[in-house]
Amino acid sequence: MKLASLKTDHPDGKLVIVSHDQANCVDAIDIATNMQFALENWSSCSEALTARYLSLNDGLEKNAVAFTGQSTFAPLPRSWQWLDGSLFLNHGHLMQQAFHLDPIADADKFPLVYQGAGDSFLGAKDNIEVADLKHGIDFEGEFGVIVDAIPMGSSAAYALSRIRLVVLLNDISYRALGPREMKTGFGFVQAKGATAFAPVALTPDELGEHWKNGRVCLPLQVKRNGQFFGEPHGQEMHFGFHELIAHVAQTRPIKAGTVFGSGTVSNADPSKGQACISELRAKEMIQHGVGQTPFMQQDEVVSMNVTDANGQSLFGSIEQHVTVSDTSEKL
């Protein structure tokens, strides 16, 4: 099943079911007021949602309308908890090599994770509105999952069974601000912008054999201003999502609607490129002693997409322009 939230005046938007080919969508608000409600009531909602999805795919939904990713919020427009991992160890290895940092102890035993702002996610075509280009504007292509409630102390196996939706996201990062915050030990606050999501969330079954061991085993295509930037593959994720969730759930119960991110998708094979600028700069530093590729500037565009074997987009695409926030009205 495919779900999305159309933009409305309400911050939670309007829940719609999207057809398998993403050509059409149909209202689902009579089944679930919004995506958060659907997640909190999955056992009672999912059957009706699935029935309508099948009927939509068969062309039997009279109220179906054309679906365009232009007018979508994030599939879950805001979340009570957003926890972003860093589960592709290749990314960390490159950063450590480039910046001559000590390796993070036990990063292969305990998933790295920080808590981000889930109060207002961005839609797939929303601008990346930044305070200052000097902050080192970067994107990070990631996979994510949205879960049902999971009690404290649950196993990874149980967590896997509670993953309801898979998403594609852009974790917007301000690289000039990250190192100072990391050194404090308190994690990223100033260094992260609002996270953007591709229009469509998928139930894991939509991925077929590409959903394996709690990982999205597909390449994530990233372009900068329409040019190839990378297509790293999800299979090199060191921990599965279920292991990240169980790690967090060790000391806290997880509410329905909590979002978990994979961290920037990163592969050891250099021909795969990369899903963030800082990783390319790290490779340049290792090779040439200096990072050459600039971070994002005004009006630049980053796009992200994941396609199936037939070249069809699975989540719809992310396509975001950078704009500098108007500071003339600063308060």
Added chain:
Amino acid sequence: MKLASLKTDHPDGKLVIVSHDQANCVDAIDIATNMQFALENWSSCSEALTARYLSLNDGLEKNAVAFTGQSTFAPLPRSWQWLDGSLFLNHGHLMQQAFHLDPIADADKFPLVYQGAGDSFLGAKDNIEVADLKHGIDFEGEFGVIVDAIPMGSSAAYALSRIRLVVLLNDISYRALGPREMKTGFGFVQAKGATAFAPVALTPDELGEHWKNGRVCLPLQVKRNGQFFGEPHGQEMHFGFHELIAHVAQTRPIKAGTVFGSGTVSNADPSKGQACISELRAKEMIQHGVGQTPFMQQDEVVSMNVTDANGQSLFGSIEQHVTVSDTSEKL
């Protein structure tokens, strides 16, 4: 004005106005569905809420009932964003001395802050339900504020004008898990439990002269099992709340209902005791080479209170027992 949220089956509870002497309360749900709604619509709600508060204090509210802190959620039962600072530098200095850590660079210039879980705050009398006593169960007595919307790039002066409510809170911490997470640079996730709040939130004017420069200038009384543990004073906060807010708002807009914490209240004068166990253990380590005071054990109680010159509780008291989560039904 004083506000609280009574426990109901709904996670947002029932908004009530509490009398100045905290003896009585009266429904406010005809003015604002819940606390989050009140914060999002402060300009249109606050006048009506204030009018009813004055009428309640004058004994004119026919629907008033007795107020007991027993049945309250946190004043804001859940928040889209919870950002906890560490603004009493004395605490950090002691920890660094005890553990022979390098000082955090520029901690006197940039407020330390991490993002915590706001998806389900605890009420003042809720148990501290932990996974394992070996995690080093600790409390942290803190002041906090809840704000109205604040645009990205706003000044500290503007942020000060947008502080709507002041709260008293217990930031529950698992000390055995903190150092590993700090070393990763990603901040605290496993190392923090759900934060608990005293029953009553105050508008800043309720504090009179004790609300000064974005600080709550009153002692925070902490007891462990009914015995004095500390009464550190809020005036030694190195940054005001408005400075913490402006720091965070530098790269993100702040939504109405965002909660900011001061970090554990801590004073240079040792006779003031301390608001968390780890600080006492740090003092013991500095003096005797080893921390002697154990962390919280099963059934132990921590209580926190702040009183005015007449000894009247301002926020109502926090009083929480430690219980170990039943793991027999682990999934």
